[in-house]
Amino acid sequence: MKRMFAGALVVAALGTLGCGGAKASGPGAEAGTGTARQSVEDLRAGLRAADQAMSDAAEKSGSAQAFADFVADDAVLLVDGVYAQKGKEAIRAWLAAHPLEAEGKVRWTPVRWDVSADGTLGYSVGNASVESGGTSVRPSGRYITAWKRQPDGQWRVAVAVRNDSKTAMTPPAGFTPSSTEPAAEPRALPPAQVLEEAKAADRAFSAQSTSEGMGKAFTAYAAQDAVMPLGAGGIFGHDAVAKAYAPFTLDKIDLRWDPVLGDAAGSGDLAYTVGRAIATGKDEKGQPEVDHVKYLTVWRRQADGQWRYVTDGGNSSPGPQGP
Template sequence: MKRMFAGALVVAALGTLGCGGAKASGQGAEVGTARQSLEDLRAGLRAADQAMSDAAEKAGSAQAFSDFVADDAVLLVDGTYAPKGKEAIRAWLAAHPLEAEGKVRWAPVRWDVSADGTLGYSVGNVSVESGGTSVRPSSRYITAWKRQPDGQWRVAVAVLNAAKTAMTAPAGFAPSSTLPAPEPRALAPAQALEEAKAADRAFSSMSTSEGMGKAFAAYAAEDVVMPLGSAGIFGHDAIAKAYAPFTLEAIDLRWEPVLGDAAGSGDLAYTVGRAIATGKDEKGQPEVDHVKYLTVWRRQADGQWRYVTDGGNSSPGPQGP
């Protein structure tokens, strides 16, 4: 959730939720050659995600991230401010290897790209194989990808959080969007990013004025995927049900975007920022958590920006991410 693990109240309530039953619907935005081009771009992103996993299995997570992240990449991990830059990420993973208990590999349950093929994202499961036979889930991830001038996909931002179970998409839930696309347009990525940031700020404003639960339902895309609960949360209806208990009286969650990027096609963007969750502990006393987050946004057919995935983890203080 925004912001994943933002306070014990949120964790406890969402930790037992299932995946829900919503599924993507609607027709693809493109046909013929253009449709095939979009599918090729999606396949390329999926291949990059797989190649990074293969590299981690063979050479370890520190080397794999070093090979696949952008020079200015950001890694969101629990309990610390985000390592920023290729070398900082490599150093963190060298000290905290994902393969500490065995060979590591991962696979997405959802991935997609912008209309111009410059930006993409993937959401999935990380597993560890120990003893050559036992494979178990170890974490879940969200990755924002940026396609480089040479055509290679590189990780711009990644979120990693521990998990004991794997996300499992419900029957009929497509791995990439099948919803109608917005009208084509071309604009500067900075302009598209400002639109997404404005949506993120409005999202936060609704959370503080009407409650986190209402805000998360209002700003969720129909085919949203959240790496929460026992098997993940898939679809708008499942999000609305999962977040309904988080009223304004239960928790105050507010945030601000700090950085991000967007596609020049103006249909996909991501924001990275910091959040403050104020709730109550088991004794009813105020409890404050600082959180950092990644939200991936897709512009809908009606022109509105809605989040398609979102996650984060705790920070030691308010200076995040």
């Protein structure tokens, strides 16, 4: 749903679900860098390298310093149980007090990464692990990161979602991490206009969840190659999303949300939205239960012109404000 491991309304059920295959192929267009042009494949490789460099920095110097070195000045960090940490200094301070490496050295590895056709926006989804005592390495979390390419060509973190997990995402056989379904043909539009398209899709997504149920909405709006950092081993592909979310009918849970901020590529094919959600259901005793959530959704415009999410996740908030 609009969170990865927050609360009990949905996570208890998703935690036992498996994963399915994902079809993949990708474009070979070129994107500008300001002074040169690079292929999308080169830009994907650059994004993958930035994700790895940030992980190396965290392993060496700790998560607070790594995030400070790699996030944009106006970056947003979504962590469980608190409102979003906004801005480089707020993120550094929070991680200094709540380090990701509290039990050892932390590192992470993406299972999916991709970039927009113009090379200005990207995202990565993956696993985090902790090494304790120099010998034991265990899964510690999962993440989604939205990246923004700066005028100097460097990738910087725009938004990151971090959540605990005792198991790692395990891609199915045939999964290709750096390729996705073909997107719509690139356009040349103001990023703000593209973002409004993505926000409109996000609101329509929520409207379907409210009227027809969360399960139908998450199935309808999933890209064919969607990757969700949920379940025992992750959820890979549209069919796996449909299977995972089918139990969540309108009579069991009412999930609604609204995008608050985001960004988009001027090529009109990739965007992300960040917002707040409210999940209303019943606890184990049948009593009403409300969960406030903050979320990140990454959107890709499909070949048919429709916006569909390629990944989505978040975590609990202490109240309705925010994210």
